[in-house]
Amino acid sequence: xxxxxxxxxxxxxxxxxxxxxxxxxxxxxxxxxxxxxxxxxxxxxxxxxxxxxxxxxxxxxxxxxxxxxxxxxxxxxxxxxxxxxxxxxxxxxxxxxxxxxxxxxxxxxxxxxxxxxxxxxxxxxxxxxxxxxxxxxxxxxxxxxxxxxxxxxxxxxxxxxxxxxxxxxxxxxxxxxxxxxxxxxxxxxx
Numbered sequence: 626x627x628x629x630x631x632x633x634x635x636x637x638x639x640x641x642x643x644x645x646x647x648x649x650x651x652x653x654x655x656x657x658x659x660x661x662x663x664x665x666x667x668x669x670x671x672x673x674x675x676x677x678x679x680x681x682x683x684x685x686x687x688x689x690x691x692x693x694x695x696x697x698x699x700x701x702x703x704x705x706x707x708x709x710x711x712x713x714x715x716x717x718x719x720x721x722x723x724x725x726x727x728x729x730x731x732x733x734x735x736x737x738x739x740x741x742x743x744x745x746x747x748x749x750x751x752x753x754x755x756x757x758x759x760x761x762x763x764x765x766x767x768x769x770x771x772x773x774x775x776x777x778x779x780x781x782x783x784x785x786x787x788x789x790x791x792x793x794x795x796x797x798x799x800x801x802x803x804x805x806x807x808x809x810x811x812x813x814x815x
Contacts, residue, residue: 636795638684638687638688638691638696639684639688639693639696639795640792640795640796641680641684641792642680642681642684642685642688642696642699642700643751643788643789643791643792643795644788644789644792644793645676645677645680645681645684646677646681646700646703646751646785646788647785647786647787647788647789647790647791647792648672648676648677648785648789649669649672649673649676649677649681649707649785650677650755650758650781650782650784650785650788651782651785651786651789652668652669652672652673652785653666653669653673653677653778653781653782653785654758654778654779654780654781654782654783654784654785655669655778655782656668656669656778657762657774657775657777657778657779657781657782658775658778658779658782659775659778666778667714667715669711670710670711670712670714670715671711672711673707673708673710673711673714674707674708674711674712675711676707677703677704677706677707677708677710677711678704678705678706678707678708678709678710678711678712679704679708680704681700681701681703681704681707682700682701682704682705682708683704684700684704685697685698685699685700685701685702685703685704686701688700688701689701695740695741698737698740699737699740699752702733702737703733703737706730706733709726710726713726720766720767720769721766721767723763723766724762724763724764724765724766724767725763726763727759727760727762727763727766728759728760728763730759731756731759731760731763734752734753734755734756734759735756737752737755737756738752738753738756745801745802746787746802747787747788747790747791747794747801747802748791750784750787751784751787751788751791752784754780754781754783754784754787755781755784757777757780758777758778758780758781758784759777760777761773761774761776761777761780762774762777762778762781765777
């Protein structure tokens with residue numbers, strides 16, 4: 626891409642990133658809860674790989690190019706997580722390895738939560754709930770506890786709804802609960 630050609634506004638790529646994150650979290654969360662018959666978390670693998678993985682990673686690169694290191698880090702890091710998770714579904718790994726994987730990625734979500742301080746419910750809420758979802762999923766894997774895994778799925782689904790709402794609010798000029806007008810000054814978090 627020629628350096629004189631804009632990579633897109635940070636707002637438009639951040640909105641796409643929030644939509645991709647929201648849809649991926651909703652699919653993963655709904656599968657993990659078992660709320661839909663014959664649909665499990667592993668059924669979200671293709672969506673996690675392409676929408677959550679590739680799309681978020683590309684959005685992260687575009688955010689870096691636009692000069693937004695925080696959003697670039699968030700989206701590229703989350704893209705790497707979802708791509709790794711999506712391509713690893715069905716692999717034979719121990720429960721301990723799966724738990725460790727989720728707990729390590731919870732550290733990224735914790736970093737993103739801390740970095741989004743002051744962004745309001747939609748900003749910090751998405752990353753905080755993602756962190757909690759990954760912690761519950763990791764603990765569930767270590768303990769072999771299906772109830773913890775379902776709880777982590779519900780928390781992930783709520784995080785997905787928040788991310789989806791944040792993107793939709795920016796596009797539709799709905800309230801974002803940050804004290805800013807929706808659609809203006811959009812960042813990766815809200």
